[in-house]
Amino acid sequence: MITIRKANVDDCPLILEFIKGLAEFEKLSHLVVTDVKTLEQSLFGERQAAEVVLAFLDQRPVGFAVFFHNFSTFLGRPGVYLEDLFVKPEQRGQGIGLELLKHIARIALERGCPRFEWAVLDWNEDAIRFYKRLGAEPQSEWTTYRLSGDALKKLAQS
Amino acid sequence: MITIRKANVDDCPLILEFIKGLAEFEKLSHLVVTDVKTLEQSLFGERQAAEVVLAFLDQRPVGFAVFFHNFSTFLGRPGVYLEDLFVKPEQRGQGIGLELLKHIARIALERGCPRFEWAVLDWNEDAIRFYKRLGAEPQSEWTTYRLSGDALKKLAQS
Numbered sequence: 646m647i648t649i650r651k652a653n654v655d656d657c658p659l660i661l662e663f664i665k666g667l668a669e670f671e672k673l674s675h676l677v678v679t680d681v682k683t684l685e686q687s688l689f690g691e692r693q694a695a696e697v698v699l700a701f702l703d704q705r706p707v708g709f710a711v712f713f714h715n716f717s718t719f720l721g722r723p724g725v726y727l728e729d730l731f732v733k734p735e736q737r738g739q740g741i742g743l744e745l746l747k748h749i750a751r752i753a754l755e756r757g758c759p760r761f762e763w764a765v766l767d768w769n770e771d772a773i774r775f776y777k778r779l780g781a782e783p784q785s786e787w788t789t790y791r792l793s794g795d796a797l798k799k800l801a802q803s
Numbered sequence: 804m805i806t807i808r809k810a811n812v813d814d815c816p817l818i819l820e821f822i823k824g825l826a827e828f829e830k831l832s833h834l835v836v837t838d839v840k841t842l843e844q845s846l847f848g849e850r851q852a853a854e855v856v857l858a859f860l861d862q863r864p865v866g867f868a869v870f871f872h873n874f875s876t877f878l879g880r881p882g883v884y885l886e887d888l889f890v891k892p893e894q895r896g897q898g899i900g901l902e903l904l905k906h907i908a909r910i911a912l913e914r915g916c917p918r919f920e921w922a923v924l925d926w927n928e929d930a931i932r933f934y935k936r937l938g939a940e941p942q943s944e945w946t947t948y949r950l951s952g953d954a955l956k957k958l959a960q961s
Binding site: 664667668673676677678679680683684687692694695711713714715716717718719720721722723726728729746747750751753754759760761762763764765766767768773776779780781782783784785786787788789790791792793794795796797798799800801803 | 822825831835836837838841842850852853869871872873874875876878879880881884886904905908909912917918919920921922923924925926931934937938939940941942943944945946948949950951952953954955956957958959961
């Protein structure tokens, strides 16, 4: 049986495990620099930067989703942005990812958010097929640009 | 002289004007469905979905930027996401957009956000050149997927 619940501060070691699992799948493990303490502060501290839900199969943790609210000026309303979705490789194909997506879609509707968005790596064809079957539309004409490190400091201090 | 200040609730008619100006430039005017009242609620109501700063040239409003906090699980920290940046066409080339970007880059550093991100339409070559000169890196391997309208309802209610 699949169940989903909101994460709490005691779940941070598990959340970190899932973050690392996802990074491994995305071949981006070298980019994970967070730790349990940082997650405790960012997710459950004074200003909660994102929300986390956990999926359990027969009460064993098998996946998670991390989301926050973005904002559309054209709509003038917040949306839901799914930052991460991960199901343990050995537990895939049982509808766990779909249950996580449904859970967040319901949250989006409950909170009056007209859009539910997320980003996918272009080589992740299984995920892309799955998302298209749900009716998700690729925003292919848009590319995200990122400023960080020295370039960000340079701009801020110029 | 260029000055920048935080917007307040009385600026919503001006904010709407800039949103429409940007949509026109992006050839997306048909997608603007917001109005002053919705902006007042979303931006200055109980839960502020985004922050807005306004740019003035010799005290006349000439542009704006809208941003909110996103979240990186790999870093475990919030970032700054720039949803919209707009300078009136007749006022471009005077460094107003750059001043808005600098202002938000400073906010990112002040708030401990390691990343400053935004999305660009692929045909907007002037903007892309400008962003690359600042050291911004395209996240070309990622595509955003969007679920909305009936598809979102269908998933939530399945």
